[in-house]
Amino acid sequence: MARPETLGALRASGWESIPVRQELRRNAVAKIRAGEPLFPEVLGYENTVSPQLENALLAGHDIIFLGERGQAKTRMIRGLTDLLDEWMPTIAGSEINDDPYAPVSRHALELVAELGDDTPIVWVHRDDRFGEKLATPDTSIADLIGEVDPIKVAEGRYLSDELTLHYGLVPRTNRGIFAMNELPDLAERIQVGLLNVLEERDVQIRGHKVRLPLDVVLVASANPEDYTNRGRLITPLKDRFGSQIRTHYPLDIDTEVSIIEQEADLTVSEGLHLTVPSFMTEIVAGISHAARSSHHISQRSGVSVRLSISNEEIMVANAVRRSLRAGVSRVVPRIVDLEALPASTSGKVEIETLDEGRDGEILANLVRSAVLAVFKQRVPPESHRAVVDAFDESLVIDTGEDVTDEAYAGLLEQVPALTAPVQALLVDEDDAESPAMIASACELVLEGLHLAKRLNKDASGSRAQFRSRH
DSSP states (O other), rough: OOOBHHHHHHHHHHHOOOOOHHHHHHHHHHHHTTTTOSOTOSOOTTTTHHHHHHHHHTTTTTTEEETTTTTSSHHHHHHHGSOOOOOEEEEEEEESBTTTTTTOOOHHHHHHHGGGGGGGEEEEEEGGGGEEOOOOOOOOOOTTTEEEEHHHHHTOOTTTOOGGEEEEEHHHHHTTTEEEEEEGGGGGGHTTTTHHHHHTTTTETTTOSSSEOOOEEEEEEEETTTTTTTTOOHHHHHHHEEEEEEEOOOSHHHHHHHHHHHHHOOOEEEEEEEEEOOHHHHHHHHHHHHHOOOBBBBBOOOOOOOHHHHHHHHHHHHHHHHHHHTTTTOOOOOOOGGGTTTTTTTSSSOOOSSSOOOOHHHHHHHHHHHHHHHHHHSSSSHHHHHHHHTTTOOOEESSTTTOOOHHHHHHHHHHHHHGHHHHHHHOOOOOTTHHHHHHOOOOOOHHHHHHHHSEEEEEETTTEEEEEOO
């Protein structure tokens, strides 16, 4: 359907202007009534954050999301644009998305006064009605609100002329959503400049007698106050946000696994075939959960979900490298590939220890705890007792990057007791009969028995030897 191109045609079409808060409320109501999630790609918030956000939208509030890094705050903020109408009319040439029925800028007022119903109309897509700024200490009022443009003054306009103004990010997001990320990092004197926007809904620029009544929803993100000493959120500004919503990390392993599967980029080269066993992804998710409860890891800075995603990607990358060197096309991560994780873990956690050089040991302990937890959960105790008994008969098994998948598969014939725990791990896996999947399951069984103190392990580089404890 053709969109009206003049003010008169817009009136004739029956289009109605409503405040952006009502627009968000109307479209949120439609989604809630239809049983659709507001943010289908944000997982784990269905019973915690999402209801609070729905309430805030229905109440027409400005919102501040409070939470540690990697809790999908920015993704939810940017996703709010999906609750705007797809297209919105504004007066052609307007820098601040003037409402055709109620213009406020000097340009729009003069154009409507001159052309009346022939005033040209342009349509703005909802993606262009979103403004965003990362708060930094050097952010100025001019960035957010506006400033006199010296070039326009040099062209002959008077300083008192409103047309000399260069509008900042907030006025340019009029009739839309403006987001301020990491709000406490904004200098306190600049935070004061946002008070009018949140309460009186207008801006004043450089002492001009110009007051622009803005129709804008302000959304902000911030880390908890004890997370950073770089700045703080001033109380009057915090008070003006209608809703403060506390975000959190995934509450269970299954949710973290779902996020990993949704977000991780596991693209492999042509000619390679990748299968990631579910128990390996559970181990990766378990490492993050173990880090979030470890007293050796700074909980003030948090352990981002991005840690899980990066660890999954580097684990698969190591498996790809191993397969390429072995000249095989089947890629299946196994326990030996977890040795690559320090490169993707150390930069995403802050380790708190008084002893120098313990970082590697702390990260290794996180991996061990995650492996042991998955082993205990996925392998029934009665299925691996016979494996321990087999080792009591002087059995020794070598593992490592250079041990082929077929060698592991041959272990099931050499040690029939391994069959039961391996099958317990592969019962619901795709391609469960392949040597590569059997190799992955074998390594987990052996490593799990070692961590459960049922087997001894002698490690040297990427090689390991498992033997009886007797």
